[in-house]
Amino acid sequence: MDSRSWTSTCSGGTHVVGESRVPIKQGGDIITARQQGRALAAQLGFSSADQTLIATAISEMARNILVYAKVGEIIVRPEHNGKAGITIIAHDAGPGIPDINRAMQNGYSTSGSLGVGLPGTKRIMDEFLIVSEVGKGTTVTMKKWKT
Amino acid sequence: MRVPILKQGSYLIASIQDALSDEDLAQLQQELVARVGQARTRGVIIDVTALDVMDSFACRTLRDLAHTITLRGAETVIVGIQPDVAFALVRLGLSLSGAQTALDLEDGLALLDQHLQRGNTRGR
Numbered sequence: 001m002d003s004r005s006w007t008s009t010c011s012g013g014t015h016v017v018g019e020s021r022v023p024i025k026q027g028g029d030i031i032t033a034r035q036q037g038r039a040l041a042a043q044l045g046f047s048s049a050d051q052t053l054i055a056t057a058i059s060e061m062a063r064n065i066l067v068y069a070k071v072g073e074i075i076v077r078p079e080h081n082g083k084a085g086i087t088i089i090a091h092d093a094g095p096g097i098p099d100i101n102r103a104m105q106n107g108y109s110t111s112g113s114l115g116v117g118l119p120g121t122k123r124i125m126d127e128f129l130i131v132s133e134v135g136k137g138t139t140v141t142m143k144k145w146k147t
Numbered sequence: 148m149r150v151p152i153l154k155q156g157s158y159l160i161a162s163i164q165d166a167l168s169d170e171d172l173a174q175l176q177q178e179l180v181a182r183v184g185q186a187r188t189r190g191v192i193i194d195v196t197a198l199d200v201m202d203s204f205a206c207r208t209l210r211d212l213a214h215t216i217t218l219r220g221a222e223t224v225i226v227g228i229q230p231d232v233a234f235a236l237v238r239l240g241l242s243l244s245g246a247q248t249a250l251d252l253e254d255g256l257a258l259l260d261q262h263l264q265r266g267n268t269r270g271r
Contacts, residue, residue: 027168034200035166052200052231053238059202060239063169106240116203120239 018043019077022062024092025070030062033074040076041086046146053124054086054144060117061090061140067111069094069137085126085145093137100130150175152182157189158259160252163197172208179212183219190259191216194252196227206241213246222262223247226255 018040022033034055041051058074065072072092079085097103104122109115122128125142132138150171153160159182161175179191193209195201201209213223224247228236236242249255 027170031166031168038199049231049234052229052235055200056202056235056239059200059204063202063204113203113207116240120203120241123240124235124238 019075022074022076024062024065024072024074027066030059030066033062033076034058037074037076037086037088040078041144044078044084044086044146046086046144050144050147054088057121057125057142057144058088058090060121061088061142064117064138064140065090065092065094067113068092068097072137079143079145083145085143088125088140088142090140090142091137092139096134096136096138097130097132098134100132104130150178152178154186154188155256157187157263158192158256159183159186159188159190160192160194162194165197166199167205169204169208172205176208176212176215180215180219183216183221188221189263191221191223192252192255192259193223193225194227194255195225195232196229196251198232199229201228201232201236201241203239203241206236206243210243210246213243217245222259224249224255224258226251 020036020040022029022036024033037058038051038055041054046054062074069092072090072094075089077087079087102108104118106119107115126145127143129141130138150161150163159179161179183191209225213225216223225243226249228248247258249258
């Protein structure tokens with residue numbers, strides 16, 4: 001069980017240029033979130049194949065929020081840590097994931113889905129960090145760097 | 148966002164026009180399965196050219212849809228998967244196992260004709 005809490009600019013009021021936040025409350029919000037992510041990725045000069053991977057990753061994480069936590073938020077922002085990239089944060093205050101290792105296994109799902117969401121998304125991103133605490137919520141932070 | 152379903156001879160063609168929500172996809176599934184019976188359909192084409200993202204839910208819904216239509220006695224061909232989308236599906240480890248695919252609408256119709264041995268007798 002990981003008890004780290006999420007403390008960064010995403011919970012403070014710091015405004016980052018190019019950052020956008022999409023509340024996830026209903027099905028249509030998944031589309032909005034992935035469109036925002038694709039638009040930012042395009043602005044940052046990602047290839048169209050990478051834009052699609054980024055949009056797909058956002059779609060998977062936004063759906064996880066809806067299915068497991070009902071409400072949450074997707075934040076997309078540019079990353080300038082020596083190299084150019086994009087950061088996507090999927091955050092919710094839902095039930096949390098009791099066994100992250102199992103959740104990261106291909107084919108494991110508690111919702112009757114294909115069970116490829118988390119492991120598949122990890123494969124298509126360059127960095128993938130999941131922090132979850134039962135009863136508190138889940139935060140997935142993923143990055144993709146421009147190649 | 149509803150998906151228009153066109154009837155052409157004994158085929159149904161569903162052309163997805165824009166990004167679809169999960170609810171839209173579920174509705175398309177129900178409507179197509181019902182219409183296969185009403186129209187005595189032999190083949191169904193689902194054109195996904197306009198989809199810029201296919202995630203695990205979309206993939207599973209299309210796969211289930213194709214399987215359900217097979218159980219109703221018709222064939223399904225999914226056409227128009229974009230190159231970037233195909234690449235993303237492979238990277239995610241997703242497959243449309245069981246569902247037939249073709250490059251575009253034209254190839255999809257040709258595939259159905261071939262399978263159903265209808266040649267040029269397809270009505271317009």
